[in-house]
Amino acid sequence: MANSKNNIQYKVYIVEDNILYARILKKQLVDANYQVKVFHNGTDFIECLHEKPDVITLDYTLPDMTGQVVLEKIQKELPSAHVIVISAQENINTAINLMKNGAYDYIMKAPDTREKLSNIIKNIQATDQLKTENLILKDAIKEKYNFKNLIKGNSREIDHVFDLMERAVQTNISVSISGETGTGKELVAKGIHYNSKNSNKPFIAVNVSAIPEGLVESELFGHEKGAFTGADYLKIGKFEQANEGTLFLDEIADLDVNTQAKLLRVLQEREVIRVGGSKTISLNVRIITATHRNLAALVPEGKFRQDLYYRLLGLPIEVPPLRQRGNDIILLAKFFIDEFCKENNMEPKSLSNEAKQALLSYHYPGNIRELKAVMELACVMTSRDIIKPVHLNMNVEENIMNLLATEKSLDEYNREIVLYFLNKYKQNVRMVASKLAIGKSTIYRMLQKVD
Numbered sequence: 001m002a003n004s005k006n007n008i009q010y011k012v013y014i015v016e017d018n019i020l021y022a023r024i025l026k027k028q029l030v031d032a033n034y035q036v037k038v039f040h041n042g043t044d045f046i047e048c049l050h051e052k053p054d055v056i057t058l059d060y061t062l063p064d065m066t067g068q069v070v071l072e073k074i075q076k077e078l079p080s081a082h083v084i085v086i087s088a089q090e091n092i093n094t095a096i097n098l099m100k101n102g103a104y105d106y107i108m109k110a111p112d113t114r115e116k117l118s119n120i121i122k123n124i125q126a127t128d129q130l131k132t133e134n135l136i137l138k139d140a141i142k143e144k145y146n147f148k149n150l151i152k153g154n155s156r157e158i159d160h161v162f163d164l165m166e167r168a169v170q171t172n173i174s175v176s177i178s179g180e181t182g183t184g185k186e187l188v189a190k191g192i193h194y195n196s197k198n199s200n201k202p203f204i205a206v207n208v209s210a211i212p213e214g215l216v217e218s219e220l221f222g223h224e225k226g227a228f229t230g231a232d233y234l235k236i237g238k239f240e241q242a243n244e245g246t247l248f249l250d251e252i253a254d255l256d257v258n259t260q261a262k263l264l265r266v267l268q269e270r271e272v273i274r275v276g277g278s279k280t281i282s283l284n285v286r287i288i289t290a291t292h293r294n295l296a297a298l299v300p301e302g303k304f305r306q307d308l309y310y311r312l313l314g315l316p317i318e319v320p321p322l323r324q325r326g327n328d329i330i331l332l333a334k335f336f337i338d339e340f341c342k343e344n345n346m347e348p349k350s351l352s353n354e355a356k357q358a359l360l361s362y363h364y365p366g367n368i369r370e371l372k373a374v375m376e377l378a379c380v381m382t383s384r385d386i387i388k389p390v391h392l393n394m395n396v397e398e399n400i401m402n403l404l405a406t407e408k409s410l411d412e413y414n415r416e417i418v419l420y421f422l423n424k425y426k427q428n429v430r431m432v433a434s435k436l437a438i439g440k441s442t443i444y445r446m447l448q449k450v451d
Helices: 019-031 042-046 067-077 092-100 113-144 156-169 185-194 216-221 257-269 306-313 328-343 353-361 367-381 396-405 410-424 429-436 440-447
Strands: 011-015 035-039 055-059 082-087 105-108 175-178 203-207 246-250 286-291 315-318
Touching: 011 019, 011 042, 019 035, 019 113, 035 042, 042 067, 055 067, 055 113, 067 082, 067 092, 082 092, 082 113, 092 105, 105 113, 156 185, 156 315, 175 185, 185 203, 185 246, 185 286, 216 257, 257 306, 328 353, 328 367, 353 410, 410 429, 410 440, 429 440
Parallel strands: 011 035, 011 055, 055 082, 082 105, 175 286, 175 315, 203 246, 246 286
Antiparallel strands: none
8 A cells, every 4th residue: 555645646546437427536636636547447447456556436336347346356456455435326235235345435426425535535544644654663663672672692691581582472471580680671571572462552560669668559450539548539550551461560579468469369360459449350461570589489488479479480581690691791882882972972982802801800790780881981981982991980899709609610710710810900911820820821712702
């Protein structure tokens, strides 16, 4: 379909055996800047269906075939076209059958037919334009939330996350996301939602830990006016807002035990009752949860209900900490640098090899969020087009204390130790070799993996 903003590109084909009446319709539409063609029989028109007109005005009584036959042919070869049937006789049953079989509208030949036709075509064009804009918007959203665009990285660890996200979008299974603060858990949730079949439905995010105590139920389930002191109006809860779409419950481990029981009921019954109300509201909501805590470990401690834990578990996705993602650190650092420079009209900047080594040796307790802040500050601190270790605001002394926070191979530990001392002694390979009692060639070999 043409679906253009300009009427001149919008095709209207007239199928009318009355030559004079066809001329009248054509003049009306040409004056409105539509691209118009006239056909006096069904056969000639059908031969031109490949030209894909947007709107077809169809005389129901033609010399070679009925309008019903022409309509069936249109539906088969060009179902996207809008067909307006024009008839000299009013027949309610015929009109109903034509509309059931795909006709957009049915109008009688009368003095006001031309005006009616113009208004109908204007409405069709406006609707088509809106559909086109929606499709463009959908494509833009889909591109924005493409996994690779949303989450930067090509490490084995992040590829595994992409694989699980791909599995999640195929069904409506609940998803539980775990990972340290700042790893991008909400981005994973958004990626799943906006690539799922419900991508055009609401995505509602709730940080459970940010809701004041006593207001959690009202926030999640809504409340009726007068339900409690201060409830001066009806409030639609997050579950209702997310209906038909996705509700993302961040920091779910911080939900108090009493509210956990009520949440479990809502999930089991697929319905919610606002606080202070009695009306049951049916729900069809996908639940995605996230936490930086070990939810399974909270169950035996009595801090999280076991039945709710298994109800929410669904497909578990663990987002790896930045320190486990290898050269993704450099890829992300470059991305943040480019993004910051572009937003602030700064000259492009690059990382020195020493800066790369310093970034790779750091523990990142704040993960990607911390790296972004470090790179933005580095762009401000350097007065040249290259970023060096001196421009990186990282607590390196604390970093070595976190070295054993995760289990790694001996080679990985050795490499981190070397990188730490290289940063400490300003990349003086000779001094580091002396301090660690190893050869310089060993250090160079460890550094080969640094881009």
